[in-house]
Amino acid sequence: MTGTTLVTDAQNTWCPGCGNFSIQHALRAVLLEMASEGLPLEQVVLVTGIGCHAKMADYLDVNSFYAIHGRVMPVATGIALANPDLTVICCAGDGDAYAEGLDHLIFAAKRNINLTVIIHNNRVYGLTTGQYTPTSPLGFRGRSTPKGTVEKAFNPLELVLASGGTHVARGYTRKQPMLKALIREAIRHRGFSFIDVLQICATYNDPHEAYDRLAYPLTGHNPGDFDAACRKIREWDYNREAPIALGTFYSVEEPSFEERFRLTPQSPAEREAAIRSHLEGN
Amino acid sequence: MTGTTLVTDAQNTWCPGCGNFSIQHALRAVLLEMASEGLPLEQVVLVTGIGCHAKMADYLDVNSFYAIHGRVMPVATGIALANPDLTVICCAGDGDAYAEGLDHLIFAAKRNINLTVIIHNNRVYGLTTGQYTPTSPLGFRGRSTPKGTVEKAFNPLELVLASGGTHVARGYTRKQPMLKALIREAIRHRGFSFIDVLQICATYNDPHEAYDRLAYPLTGHNPGDFDAACRKIREWDYNREAPIALGTFYSVEEPSFEERFRLTPQSPAEREAAIRSHLEGN
Amino acid sequence: MTEYSVLIGGRAGEGLNRAGMVLCHLLQERGYHVYLYYDYPSLIRGGHNFSIIRASERPVFAHRDRVDFLLAMNQETVERHRGRLTEDGVLLYDDYAVHTEGGVGLPLERILKEVQAPEIARNTGIIAGFCCAAGIPMETLEQVLRREIPRGIEANLAVARGVYAVGNTLRQIPVIPGKRRHPILTGNEATGFGLLAAGLSSFIAYPMTPTSNLLHFLAAHADRYRLKVVHPENEIGVMLMALGAACGGERVAVGTSGGGFCLMTEGLSLAGMAEIPVVIVLGQRPGPSTGLPTYSCQTELHFAISAGQGEFPRLVVAPANPAQACRWSATALHLAWKYQVPAFVLVDKNMAEGAADFDPGGVPAVAPAGPVRWDGTGTYQRYADTGDGISPWLAPPSPGQTVKVNSYTHDERGISTEDPALTARLQEKLQRKGAALAAEVATMQTVLSTGPADARTVLLTWGSCTDPCIEVAGMRGLRVVQPVVLWPFPAEALRAALSGSGQVVAVEQNVTAQLARLATAEGIAVHGRILKYDGRPFSLEDLEERVREAVA
Amino acid sequence: MTEYSVLIGGRAGEGLNRAGMVLCHLLQERGYHVYLYYDYPSLIRGGHNFSIIRASERPVFAHRDRVDFLLAMNQETVERHRGRLTEDGVLLYDDYAVHTEGGVGLPLERILKEVQAPEIARNTGIIAGFCCAAGIPMETLEQVLRREIPRGIEANLAVARGVYAVGNTLRQIPVIPGKRRHPILTGNEATGFGLLAAGLSSFIAYPMTPTSNLLHFLAAHADRYRLKVVHPENEIGVMLMALGAACGGERVAVGTSGGGFCLMTEGLSLAGMAEIPVVIVLGQRPGPSTGLPTYSCQTELHFAISAGQGEFPRLVVAPANPAQACRWSATALHLAWKYQVPAFVLVDKNMAEGAADFDPGGVPAVAPAGPVRWDGTGTYQRYADTGDGISPWLAPPSPGQTVKVNSYTHDERGISTEDPALTARLQEKLQRKGAALAAEVATMQTVLSTGPADARTVLLTWGSCTDPCIEVAGMRGLRVVQPVVLWPFPAEALRAALSGSGQVVAVEQNVTAQLARLATAEGIAVHGRILKYDGRPFSLEDLEERVREAVA
Numbered sequence A, B: 001m002t003g004t005t006l007v008t009d010a011q012n013t014w015c016p017g018c019g020n021f022s023i024q025h026a027l028r029a030v031l032l033e034m035a036s037e038g039l040p041l042e043q044v045v046l047v048t049g050i051g052c053h054a055k056m057a058d059y060l061d062v063n064s065f066y067a068i069h070g071r072v073m074p075v076a077t078g079i080a081l082a083n084p085d086l087t088v089i090c091c092a093g094d095g096d097a098y099a100e101g102l103d104h105l106i107f108a109a110k111r112n113i114n115l116t117v118i119i120h121n122n123r124v125y126g127l128t129t130g131q132y133t134p135t136s137p138l139g140f141r142g143r144s145t146p147k148g149t150v151e152k153a154f155n156p157l158e159l160v161l162a163s164g165g166t167h168v169a170r171g172y173t174r175k176q177p178m179l180k181a182l183i184r185e186a187i188r189h190r191g192f193s194f195i196d197v198l199q200i201c202a203t204y205n206d207p208h209e210a211y212d213r214l215a216y217p218l219t220g221h222n223p224g225d226f227d228a229a230c231r232k233i234r235e236w237d238y239n240r241e242a243p244i245a246l247g248t249f250y251s252v253e254e255p256s257f258e259e260r261f262r263l264t265p266q267s268p269a270e271r272e273a274a275i276r277s278h279l280e281g282n
Numbered sequence C, D: 001m002t003e004y005s006v007l008i009g010g011r012a013g014e015g016l017n018r019a020g021m022v023l024c025h026l027l028q029e030r031g032y033h034v035y036l037y038y039d040y041p042s043l044i045r046g047g048h049n050f051s052i053i054r055a056s057e058r059p060v061f062a063h064r065d066r067v068d069f070l071l072a073m074n075q076e077t078v079e080r081h082r083g084r085l086t087e088d089g090v091l092l093y094d095d096y097a098v099h100t101e102g103g104v105g106l107p108l109e110r111i112l113k114e115v116q117a118p119e120i121a122r123n124t125g126i127i128a129g130f131c132c133a134a135g136i137p138m139e140t141l142e143q144v145l146r147r148e149i150p151r152g153i154e155a156n157l158a159v160a161r162g163v164y165a166v167g168n169t170l171r172q173i174p175v176i177p178g179k180r181r182h183p184i185l186t187g188n189e190a191t192g193f194g195l196l197a198a199g200l201s202s203f204i205a206y207p208m209t210p211t212s213n214l215l216h217f218l219a220a221h222a223d224r225y226r227l228k229v230v231h232p233e234n235e236i237g238v239m240l241m242a243l244g245a246a247c248g249g250e251r252v253a254v255g256t257s258g259g260g261f262c263l264m265t266e267g268l269s270l271a272g273m274a275e276i277p278v279v280i281v282l283g284q285r286p287g288p289s290t291g292l293p294t295y296s297c298q299t300e301l302h303f304a305i306s307a308g309q310g311e312f313p314r315l316v317v318a319p320a321n322p323a324q325a326c327r328w329s330a331t332a333l334h335l336a337w338k339y340q341v342p343a344f345v346l347v348d349k350n351m352a353e354g355a356a357d358f359d360p361g362g363v364p365a366v367a368p369a370g371p372v373r374w375d376g377t378g379t380y381q382r383y384a385d386t387g388d389g390i391s392p393w394l395a396p397p398s399p400g401q402t403v404k405v406n407s408y409t410h411d412e413r414g415i416s417t418e419d420p421a422l423t424a425r426l427q428e429k430l431q432r433k434g435a436a437l438a439a440e441v442a443t444m445q446t447v448l449s450t451g452p453a454d455a456r457t458v459l460l461t462w463g464s465c466t467d468p469c470i471e472v473a474g475m476r477g478l479r480v481v482q483p484v485v486l487w488p489f490p491a492e493a494l495r496a497a498l499s500g501s502g503q504v505v506a507v508e509q510n511v512t513a514q515l516a517r518l519a520t521a522e523g524i525a526v527h528g529r530i531l532k533y534d535g536r537p538f539s540l541e542d543l544e545e546r547v548r549e550a551v552a
């Protein structure tokens, strides 16, 4: 945390044109902005999975836990439980969060734990050189499915909503200002915030032509209206071409999990006394 | 498979009044019926998890794979892939399928693999003596949450629907004839069929008074109508009291996963030739 | 040595474990040390459950096959266990449920009806029958019942009085003066107290026999200790949540058994690489796979030592009984945090669910020990390279500093690297830390010896086999050697403990002699093997017989 | 021995691996055996990649630090590797990207522009430069290019011609007559062929370096072999799906690396208990945890042997090179099915992603071997107790019979039991099966010896360290002993192989000498240890130096 840039000196090895640059840029800008408004940057903890996206942990000069493939949510949950005052941000891949560790995502949403989850959804395993993921469209040809997948993509927003997520949004790496706004809003949201970011993978999956054509910003939408959120979320199913809404689909306030565990630890003397009294049968 | 009863001589150790008896009874009756209509019983394979529900594997005299906690779906998927002609039935617990192994359930639905999944949803871990599960209502007091849970139940039907499940139903152990009909229909459905069965746990969770009061059969409902299915599924959220619809919410036909893997194995001679030609660069 | 064994048996779901505990308390009131073995199948109701309570002048943690009192709640109990009765043993049974010759039938059905007591009070009835027969006064029973099962106490007392009204003293259990009354703890509870004494602040677990009761115990007392107790979606979640919590500043333990531990191994390796402390209470039960969920074994020693990809230091302790469990769980937590390594408390069902009277003096003092903390000079580096390999600890937030935890091979700051020299250096740092841990462990009493120092024959054993070995060895003048720390393997201490021995016989509850294999790998000769792998603990008679054969 | 080493280096994403393969083919056309080492960081573009191709009269699977040709696609390559050039070594570089003194700059920018070739053809340009310099005729290059990279062939040929137009022969690589042209296979591909030869019908995997390419290879050729290739949601799904498929009648293998294997351990234990065959291709890469994903090590030996709760038989083979990988993968599959046990093919990144020319004669014959099938008499019992512990196999459907697979302790039919006698019997059955497996394995050549039988000094090694050891030992007259089966540990064969030796030096790519520890546990003395743990393979120079020190 060498002052203002929030960037370490680690060599950046994303491919030219990779959408991860946009996410890094947006997240960094939001953090710097929030810092200037008073957020102590040392309270930020970034948790990442494993994959191209996860290099964020090396590149951003904030507290970080560069975790393992698929396990961003439980690690982040543990951190938030330990200290509910931390601002815990999760950068996870679509392979990470939707395949290897999907259950954890659903339970993080179910618990409404105060995390900001940014999914770098390039709809491919980047770092392992281009296999399909759960959001790759039906028929996607990757190295493990050279003839095309025979299963449909699922819609991650629909799943998170069904799991109890209280803040559900979608961004796109080629819409920078909106991405920034979405991240900012998600961090501000108290409880579980989820942004599925459509990210360009310049090397293995670059549907930017289609995204540019189909994406539109959600306007006149009431994020407190669950049914409207469902409808809008279902407009595009991640398989067939359809209009792709960007923005916040759903946002409501509910009690968050870690708050129920806000406890001051016992001093040794208190602990000693508690054990004694317990063993004495009180 | 000693003829007609389909029951082994293993000692039954379910508690008196346990809803598992009803499920066993219903499943057995359906299988016997289907056998009399021509289903060769040796083509049935039952896969179970670990828990009270799973004892079904010991009690029913059919082919079975008494698997491990949470892993019913991948085992069943493997069996269906090996032989798409088998009738693969999964009896899983709510701890099994909704907690330990939730991701597999979602992916089985996503793939639309031809399985019949019966969840013995007693909304508690029975065999480990009464802890909350993902469908226990908010505030449930179990042995791991003596002060009550601080997270809401999720709605498993909503999740399965969001995952791409093509046949989604709910039954109740105290509505035997309907349960039988639902199981029969689910087995008949080609593709992924899912029945969440509200099961009484006589020892740790017995809400039969509420269920009896709130449950009603779905009538005049078109299971081909996705939106109607959503609405009906959301009527009850597994937390607050609300009318509980029983029946088939959704059912459509789509290509199933295992059919794409229907292959006749190569003979040794064919394999030998294939390897030779491959190594010769052809 | 004056001692008595009591077996109470019936169907699952009748509160038999509870009844066993009450018997323990009654016998303690008579001045005895007590041990409880609880045998139950993996089901909720029905099936056959029984407890054997052994009361003895000296502390014990082993049972005998032969019993002095047999309390039968059902016919099956009489049929299965009648043969265990000693010659002057007393059989007491519920005459409504049991039809048999000899023994004393108690008219429990009539008494329950008369006082309108619930079914569950039947247990109290047979306990009262036992008290009468053993000459334990009604006042003692009343006192214990009021203390131990306050719920529905009046109905229970009414039943007890009804039984006393018809009962006689058949075999007096004399009072031994002098013993202070102690709590009776299971191994799980004692482990919990040890962790609490070492400053546990979070406990995360997914239920799995035989450590579910540790979760239940800590959950039940979470408020008392301001403890964060979480039961997540599965064991992967457990382990990773624990690692996140540790980095956030919690002192955290997890509990599981072999199957759940499998799912934690990837997180274990992460703990190794990222140098995150965590205590894993690993309860052994017979496998492979689901196996026998409610029975016992010692089969996870090699797995615990080798689990997780890559090479990294860890601690494995295997306590023999609740007293050791308390002490060594505390030590495990302290060392885990000091060295920032994963530490195992390797228990088994016999130890974890067995119970005994527990001297509260055995709870270690609550000492605020922790990792070396960053001294605040310069820029913080999570993985600063130091002489002993231990990098100073810092949990965020710390103004102006970044704490970078990393699962990749990393430099001192925690930034990923693929440089060969840094890679080698990191491996050496981890090994150095392991060596420092081993050096500290070597200053402790890692290997316990009992019996005559000049005995040529030694029973080499571990975990819950230890106490049976000590008793049997006592009868035959043998020595018992128990490594309580199993990794870093205390080869020197073990060699020293075995010095002068002629024949070393391993006694283990597994089929491949796991401790013997570890010892052999260190060049320590093991001459015989007494192995048991049917899920049941060695009884004293059983073990004596096996020892007689082996030490021929 | 006539031999040449060529290093080609550049940035990731420039098709360097492919270029290395073309160089291999070119050198094979000259009559050499070839070996390719491919070094790349874990990223997609940028970063430094290089391949070292060694061409030699004899088959080799090891590289030298020193190279005869250095082909530099960028400045970094020259800077990092220039020091490797032998005295008369040739430096060739792309003069657009590299500025340096000496060597030969190729005007690739101009040529690409002139013939309007795409960027990727730059690799072809430098290869053509190498061909000119080495005196390899354009016809040979054309032939290889047409065969190996038919896509965009004309542009590539145009570039090559452009380079030939300006190039000169600098250091002739002579033709060695007589060698037949063989396919050049990676270890992963050779493993795939071995499995296919043994009748593989399904392959299930989640991508993870260094075995992802096995998945890609089998997926690419699924149609050719009517193979079911599935990439599920995660490794837990992989393992359990594989077990389901095996019970349904498939011959199935899975592929992974340490982190993914962690997630398979619970399924592994299930395979042990339920007696389900499965082959696990476990690719080692440096840990702990994520570690160095694209580099190599030998750290999972003890983990593979001990993984999973409970005790059950398994097979672990660790091939040294593609030829062994093919043969032993086939054997692993055969034995897994015969004994209904899990079998590991333990590879490492060096072996799995290294390539060499492969004699197709080394592919085992496709023999229809399988488990003993049920003979159809009486009632089928999945776990029938037999002399050798192997129960006859039956996959449903079978009219009138039920096949009951079970993770619990079970009786012969597969129904759960908690009976102590049946429990012990089941444990003994598993051990008996393990003994039968060990007995069959003992009839095989499990331990390979190379070098003079009377050499007193032995390098004891395994996996991809073997070939470098053999070469170095050859220079110094030492013996090399390689156990290729590592579990059941071939203690007798190893003792025999080491007989007459004075000094045994373990050579391993890990920090705790895992093979040496296994050998020691069997009472086999190991006197020295040469360990490397920076993720890179031993080069010959490197190893020679270390051997010189150790064998002083």
Ligand SMILES: Cc1ncc(C[n+]2csc(CCOP(=O)(O)OP(=O)(O)O)c2C)c(N)n1
Pocket (backbone or CB within 6 Å): A049, A050, A051, A052, A053, A054, A068, A069, A092, A093, A094, A095, A096, A097, A120, A122, A124, A125, A126, A127, A128, A133, D206, D207, D208, D209, D235, D259, D260, D263, D290
């Ligand atoms: C348990 C485990 N399995 C597999 C891998 C190999 N692996 C590393 S990254 C990755 C996929 C990354 O995909 P994604 O999460 O979409 O990230 P991206 O590279 O696309 O940003 C995989 C499979 C691993 N590290 N751990």
Ligand SMILES: Cc1ncc(C[n+]2csc(CCOP(=O)(O)OP(=O)(O)O)c2C)c(N)n1
Pocket (backbone or CB within 6 Å): B049, B050, B051, B052, B053, B054, B069, B092, B093, B094, B095, B096, B097, B120, B122, B124, B125, B126, B127, B128, B133, C206, C207, C208, C209, C235, C259, C260, C263, C290
């Ligand atoms: C990996 C693993 N973790 C934990 C357990 C312990 N366990 C056995 S059954 C069970 C829960 C069963 O609950 P559920 O699936 O709802 O089945 P029920 O008993 O209610 O029918 C658990 C946690 C296990 N067997 N394996």
Ligand code: SF4
Pocket (backbone or CB within 6 Å): A013, A014, A015, A017, A018, A019, A020, A052, A053, A122, A126, A127, A200, A201, A202, A203, A204, D044, D045
């Ligand atoms: S492979 Fe794709 S996601 Fe990864 S760095 Fe390159 S462009 Fe970005």
Ligand code: SF4
Pocket (backbone or CB within 6 Å): B013, B014, B015, B017, B018, B019, B020, B052, B053, B122, B126, B127, B200, B201, B202, B203, B204, B205, C044, C045
């Ligand atoms: S505990 Fe509940 S689910 Fe289990 S057998 Fe008893 S009543 Fe049925």
Ligand SMILES: [Mg+2]
Pocket (backbone or CB within 6 Å): A051, A093, A094, A095, A120, A121, A122, A123, A124, A125, A126, A133
């Ligand atoms: Mg991705």
Ligand SMILES: [Mg+2]
Pocket (backbone or CB within 6 Å): B051, B093, B094, B095, B120, B121, B122, B123, B124, B125, B126, B133
């Ligand atoms: Mg349940």
